[in-house]
Amino acid sequence: MKDENEERRTKRMKKAGTLRLACADFSFPLLEHDRVLDLIAMLGIEGVDIGLFEDRSHLWPSRVFKKLEQSARELAVKLGDRGLKAADIYLQTAADFVSLAPNHPEARPRRKARDLFLKTLDFAVAVGSPHVSALPGVPFPDESRGESLSRACDELAWRCQQAAARKLAFSVEAHVGSIASRPKQALELVNKTPGLTLTLDYTHFTKLGIADAAIEPLVAHASHFHARGACKGRLQTSLAKSTIDYAQVWRAMRACGYPGYVGIEYVWIDWEHCNEVDNLSETILLRDFFRSQKGT
Numbered sequence: 001m002k003d004e005n006e007e008r009r010t011k012r013m014k015k016a017g018t019l020r021l022a023c024a025d026f027s028f029p030l031l032e033h034d035r036v037l038d039l040i041a042m043l044g045i046e047g048v049d050i051g052l053f054e055d056r057s058h059l060w061p062s063r064v065f066k067k068l069e070q071s072a073r074e075l076a077v078k079l080g081d082r083g084l085k086a087a088d089i090y091l092q093t094a095a096d097f098v099s100l101a102p103n104h105p106e107a108r109p110r111r112k113a114r115d116l117f118l119k120t121l122d123f124a125v126a127v128g129s130p131h132v133s134a135l136p137g138v139p140f141p142d143e144s145r146g147e148s149l150s151r152a153c154d155e156l157a158w159r160c161q162q163a164a165a166r167k168l169a170f171s172v173e174a175h176v177g178s179i180a181s182r183p184k185q186a187l188e189l190v191n192k193t194p195g196l197t198l199t200l201d202y203t204h205f206t207k208l209g210i211a212d213a214a215i216e217p218l219v220a221h222a223s224h225f226h227a228r229g230a231c232k233g234r235l236q237t238s239l240a241k242s243t244i245d246y247a248q249v250w251r252a253m254r255a256c257g258y259p260g261y262v263g264i265e266y267v268w269i270d271w272e273h274c275n276e277v278d279n280l281s282e283t284i285l286l287r288d289f290f291r292s293q294k295g296t
Contacts, residue, residue: 019294021287022047022087022263024226026057027279029268033058037082039280045287047087048079049226049263050129052120055095056269065119072126079127086129087261088199088224090173091120093135097177102159103137103152110155117159121166131224131260132163133199136172136189137179145179152179153193160195169223169260171197175204176235176272182208183215190221197223201265202244203230207272212245219252226265227286235272239285246286250293262290 023045028036036058040048051057052064064071079086093100093116100113117134124132137152139145156172163170174186183205190196200222205215209232227249229242253262264286266279 019290020047020087020261021045021290022049022261023283023287024049024051024090024263024265024267025059026051026053027264027266027268027283029056029058034078037078037084041082041084043284043287045264046083046085047261047263048084049088049090049261049265050075050086050127051090051092052123053090053092053095057092061091061093061116061119064123065116068119068123069126072123076127086124086127087263088131088133089120089124089127089129090133090199091117097135097138098140101135101137102155103140103148103179105140105143105151114155114158118162121163121168124168125166129168131169131171133171133173133224134159135178136174138177139179149179149189149192153189156189156193156196160193164195169197170195171199171223173199173201173204173226174218175201176207183210183218186218187221197221199224199226201226202249203228203235206230206244207233207235209233212248216249216252219249219258220256222258222260224260225253225258225262227262227290228264228266229277229282229286236266236274236277238277238282239289246289247293250290264290 023040025036025048052059052061054060093113100109102113104110139148160170174180180186180189198221200218202215229237229239231237231243264283266282267274268279
């Protein structure tokens, strides 16, 4: 595993370039999607993290996939007309984490989740996104964590193979309530799943009171990154109240040759107090912070 990780690090160093910022289209759910893209372009942020979240984003898989090629072409044109690029396509198959989890114990939900994933890959290719993110699965109460983890590894390994066949990067976000809700669990998931990378979001760990130093080893396994303010007890907060040292995060990224986008990902939903922050102002502040770090 050491040799594999060293090879991965070497490849990352070769690909690493200058800072690339993205902004989540799901940061501004009260605006029409076209206006969200206008806003991101006005902010001078080139990349867009596209949310495909069933029941809660501008673009729902159940709607988009009815006319997949047409939907993808339309989005690609909208991005291109504004000078934007798709940085990531982020699939969430259901409004909850359980019903269509990739590691669901029942075969039928797993088949449906696989089908949605394959359609997401096709959508990403057609839109021109180099990257796809998804959720890793959850621990199921009627079985051991080991059983839930083993099934998650199998399903995610299959997804890695499918993405690689299309020359796409694929990662999962270790999040609150998932099979990888702590840094050691996220590292275990990556090490047990060939080809898997992370959409790394410190805030899910910070909310639990976990120190930055315990999260930092995951930077070496990230192919996409989510950034926003957070502190113990709060998954999302203002940058002024945030306890995450993003200057050190950026240094860690540079040290390991992080090759991907830094996606500014404030969300506005009635979950984990995430509707209590001025998303626009905080996006601007974090944008300016990262821009100030480019040469450091």
